Amino acid sequence: MTLPIASVPNGTVTSAKGFSAGGVFAGIKTPGADKKDIGLLYSERPCAVAGTFSQNSIVSPTVTLDKQRVGIDKRVHAVVVNSGCANTAVGDQGMVDAKAMTELAAAHLGVSGEQTLVSSTGVIGVEIPMALMREFIPKINVTANGGGEFAKAILTTDKRTKEIAVSFDVDGVTHTVGGVSKGSGMIHPNMATMLAFTTTDANVDPAFLQATLSEAVKLSFNQIDVDGDQSTNDTVLLLANGAAGGTIISGGDEASEAFTTAVLKVCQHLAIEIARDGEGATKLIEVTVNGATTTDDALKASRSCAASLLVKTAVYGRDPNWGRIFMAVGKAQIPLDESKIDCFVNDIQIVAEGKAISYNVQSVVSALGGDEVRLRVDLNIGDGTGVAWGCDLTEEYVVFNSAYTT
Amino acid sequence: MTLPIASVPNGTVTSAKGFSAGGVFAGIKTPGADKKDIGLLYSERPCAVAGTFSQNSIVSPTVTLDKQRVGIDKRVHAVVVNSGCANTAVGDQGMVDAKAMTELAAAHLGVSGEQTLVSSTGVIGVEIPMALMREFIPKINVTANGGGEFAKAILTTDKRTKEIAVSFDVDGVTHTVGGVSKGSGMIHPNMATMLAFTTTDANVDPAFLQATLSEAVKLSFNQIDVDGDQSTNDTVLLLANGAAGGTIISGGDEASEAFTTAVLKVCQHLAIEIARDGEGATKLIEVTVNGATTTDDALKASRSCAASLLVKTAVYGRDPNWGRIFMAVGKAQIPLDESKIDCFVNDIQIVAEGKAISYNVQSVVSALGGDEVRLRVDLNIGDGTGVAWGCDLTEEYVVFNSAYTT
Numbered sequence: 001m002t003l004p005i006a007s008v009p010n011g012t013v014t015s016a017k018g019f020s021a022g023g024v025f026a027g028i029k030t031p032g033a034d035k036k037d038i039g040l041l042y043s044e045r046p047c048a049v050a051g052t053f054s055q056n057s058i059v060s061p062t063v064t065l066d067k068q069r070v071g072i073d074k075r076v077h078a079v080v081v082n083s084g085c086a087n088t089a090v091g092d093q094g095m096v097d098a099k100a101m102t103e104l105a106a107a108h109l110g111v112s113g114e115q116t117l118v119s120s121t122g123v124i125g126v127e128i129p130m131a132l133m134r135e136f137i138p139k140i141n142v143t144a145n146g147g148g149e150f151a152k153a154i155l156t157t158d159k160r161t162k163e164i165a166v167s168f169d170v171d172g173v174t175h176t177v178g179g180v181s182k183g184s185g186m187i188h189p190n191m192a193t194m195l196a197f198t199t200t201d202a203n204v205d206p207a208f209l210q211a212t213l214s215e216a217v218k219l220s221f222n223q224i225d226v227d228g229d230q231s232t233n234d235t236v237l238l239l240a241n242g243a244a245g246g247t248i249i250s251g252g253d254e255a256s257e258a259f260t261t262a263v264l265k266v267c268q269h270l271a272i273e274i275a276r277d278g279e280g281a282t283k284l285i286e287v288t289v290n291g292a293t294t295t296d297d298a299l300k301a302s303r304s305c306a307a308s309l310l311v312k313t314a315v316y317g318r319d320p321n322w323g324r325i326f327m328a329v330g331k332a333q334i335p336l337d338e339s340k341i342d343c344f345v346n347d348i349q350i351v352a353e354g355k356a357i358s359y360n361v362q363s364v365v366s367a368l369g370g371d372e373v374r375l376r377v378d379l380n381i382g383d384g385t386g387v388a389w390g391c392d393l394t395e396e397y398v399v400f401n402s403a404y405t406t
Numbered sequence: 407m408t409l410p411i412a413s414v415p416n417g418t419v420t421s422a423k424g425f426s427a428g429g430v431f432a433g434i435k436t437p438g439a440d441k442k443d444i445g446l447l448y449s450e451r452p453c454a455v456a457g458t459f460s461q462n463s464i465v466s467p468t469v470t471l472d473k474q475r476v477g478i479d480k481r482v483h484a485v486v487v488n489s490g491c492a493n494t495a496v497g498d499q500g501m502v503d504a505k506a507m508t509e510l511a512a513a514h515l516g517v518s519g520e521q522t523l524v525s526s527t528g529v530i531g532v533e534i535p536m537a538l539m540r541e542f543i544p545k546i547n548v549t550a551n552g553g554g555e556f557a558k559a560i561l562t563t564d565k566r567t568k569e570i571a572v573s574f575d576v577d578g579v580t581h582t583v584g585g586v587s588k589g590s591g592m593i594h595p596n597m598a599t600m601l602a603f604t605t606t607d608a609n610v611d612p613a614f615l616q617a618t619l620s621e622a623v624k625l626s627f628n629q630i631d632v633d634g635d636q637s638t639n640d641t642v643l644l645l646a647n648g649a650a651g652g653t654i655i656s657g658g659d660e661a662s663e664a665f666t667t668a669v670l671k672v673c674q675h676l677a678i679e680i681a682r683d684g685e686g687a688t689k690l691i692e693v694t695v696n697g698a699t700t701t702d703d704a705l706k707a708s709r710s711c712a713a714s715l716l717v718k719t720a721v722y723g724r725d726p727n728w729g730r731i732f733m734a735v736g737k738a739q740i741p742l743d744e745s746k747i748d749c750f751v752n753d754i755q756i757v758a759e760g761k762a763i764s765y766n767v768q769s770v771v772s773a774l775g776g777d778e779v780r781l782r783v784d785l786n787i788g789d790g791t792g793v794a795w796g797c798d799l800t801e802e803y804v805v806f807n808s809a810y811t812t
Binding site: 056059092313314322334335336355356 | 461462463464465492494495496497498529530531532638715716719720722723725728729730732733735736737738739740741742744745757759760761762798799800801803804805807808
């Protein structure tokens with residue numbers, strides 16, 4: 001039997017028991033209504049922690065430091081995050097400042113610096129304004145209702161916060177998984193960076209926690225695309241503090257299955273919201289590839305399609321140009337048989353057995369005009385399925401990323 | 407000693423002895439001043455032939471057919487090319503039509519269909535209008551001055567033809583290498599396809615011919631980027647007819663070295679012209695990566711940088727945003743030491759040992775405003791060097807590829 005997963009109304013990163021958070025405006029970003037630029041996430045109970053990080057050869061020292069402090073034998077109490085400055089490519093000072101940020105947060109919360117993580121997002125090549133950190137980190141008030149403030153504090157030019165929580169019951173004990181993310185916005189002169197912080201009050205075995213997060217990230221954050229560029233600061237963290245009081249979750253049972261599903265649900269929601277909020281985007285594009293030889297092939301092909309500029313511009317222009325979909329699936333270089341491919345826009349079939357079929361053009365153009373467009377490619381040669389999410393490419397993307405000169 | 411390579415004034419694909427070509431307007435494309443849409447390239451002497459083709463899992467049957475007809479033991483006399491229709495994703499009819507095109511061209515020229523190659527570029531998912539082929543292929547007049555007509559016949563929405571020839575002398579015998587290419591233009595509903603046809607009157611050993619072309623393509627066409635998408639029809643051919651009357655070129659001597667250099671020169675020119683003519687582009691971007699551990703690392707990193715949307719938009723906006731260059735080089739995931747990286751725009755240094763240095767911002771902004779922008783990244787950890795070429799990303803790219811709805 002599968003345990004049901006429920007949505008938590010107004011769920012956020014502090015919906016799981018024992019987590020509190022807050023945010024403050026320190027002036028790292030330009031001021032604005034209700035803006036915040038330093039956030040703090042805290043659990044009095046020590047948390048098992050899992051993380052996935054940018055694969056870029058150049059990473060922020062915050063990523064390097066977090067990697068050292070995340071592991072099966074590690075426990076953490078807090079994460080401090082600033083937006084507006086990436087603390088990347090600033091030489092040795094970067095690591096000095098990253099550590100100092102964790103010390104400031106730890107002193108404020110009364111925990112150990114070694115058990116505090118740090119993330120930064122914003123301009124590359126500029127040092128963190130440590131005077132602001134020293135002044136404002138101690139002013140952050142962490143509360144059980146502070147998830148929303150934290151969600152605001154990590155944004156750069158995102159148009160909205162991205163938050164969710166879900167829960168499931170095991171033997172009368174409610175377990176919650178919550179999270180926040182940011183990404184896809186750009187400020188001058190800046191680079192999109194993707195951050196996500198997820199929490200749970202489940203009592204999770206650390207190795208199972210990392211395995212669950214890695215699998216969820218593979219099917220969520222690693223399947224989205226806005227512009228093909230990979231940040232130096234990308235980070236996803238999952239903190240588990242066990243505050244729900246349930247028995248240990250370590251795989252192989254119903255509760256573990258529910259936990260895995262809950263984490264995947266949270267990660268996919270946060271990832272999809274990043275794609276939807278892509279710079280200049282007017283719509284979300286969901287690409288499903290079915291019938292591939294393997295799941296990995298299907299994931300690769302769906303992401304190739306969601307990342308193709310020609311697919312993105314065709315969707316923007318409401319052009320049912322399926323030749324571009326073929327091209328984009330084919331450039332993933334997975335095994336396929338062209339004569340077996342079917343294509344659908346929303347649920348309207350436009351290609352059968354590799355060839356155009358007659359369809360109502362107006363229906364397809366209309367489908368492409370919605371806020372969400374679903375493209376489906378059935379390869380019909382196996383059982384592998386994969387889904388990826390992107391957004392359309394508009395003139396606004398170009399304007400946003402080129403119109404600001406230093 | 408190295409043999410000097412000379413430019414051939416007004417050089418084209420028929421500059422090499424024994425090659426003739428022509429073009430005709432058949433009405434596959436929409437009409438326009440001086441437009442042509444079927445081209446024919448011919449050599450009475452049989453040619454050794456080398457080719458490189460699209461790696462897309464979905465390819466045009468013209469690519470499949472050419473692959474069968476190109477090889478060390480094969481000889482060819484002609485290439486027929488149409489623009490306006492890609493002959494891709496049309497089911498079994500595609501191969502039937504591709505073969506029929508070669509038969510029509512062969513009958514017209516009095517050669518064997520098996521020794522005739524074919525390329526198509528244009529709309530995907532639409533069958534070749536064979537009635538037009540039957541009517542117009544026999545009307546193509548091939549002449550020794552017809553290289554320019556052929557160059558026009560292969561264009562889609564390219565803004566200009568791309569042609570070149572170079573020559574070198576071996577023991578008083580002049581050897582010429584010429585070529586034409588097309589690419590980077592889009593028409594509705596269409597996909598950029600890259601085609602290049604190169605010729606030489608040198609007497610080249612077929613295995614050496616293929617090795618030379620493969621290496622040249624690696625350093626030219628495989629190092630350019632307009633939008634990250636890979637066509638189903640990409641083809642580069644090199645035909646060698648031996649008409650110069652020189653001794654056989656098969657590697658290991660001065661003449662072979664000159665031949666290799668000449669082919670690389672022709673391929674790089676044709677590739678760079680494609681990047682310069684990228685859809686919506688206002689400038690050419692050349693990215694050089696020096697001091698990588700290996701040549702392959704340098705090639706990979708330079709192309710990653712030339713292909714980055716954030717680098718392309720920064721150059722368009724004249725924004726010396728070197729954080730994006732770092733990000734793009736790093737996402738190639740090659741070995742590097744951040745603290746050793748130097749960056750230059752044209753020859754102005756903007757980053758030293760991984761950190762911003764003070765430079766004259768107005769000079770850099772002015773350099774970014776030119777028609778050609780040179781970015782250079784010195785990794786300073788080895789001897790590997792690589793160069794790649796791209797173009798800036800402008801609103802026009804988006805408009806061009808989205809504003810046409812069916």
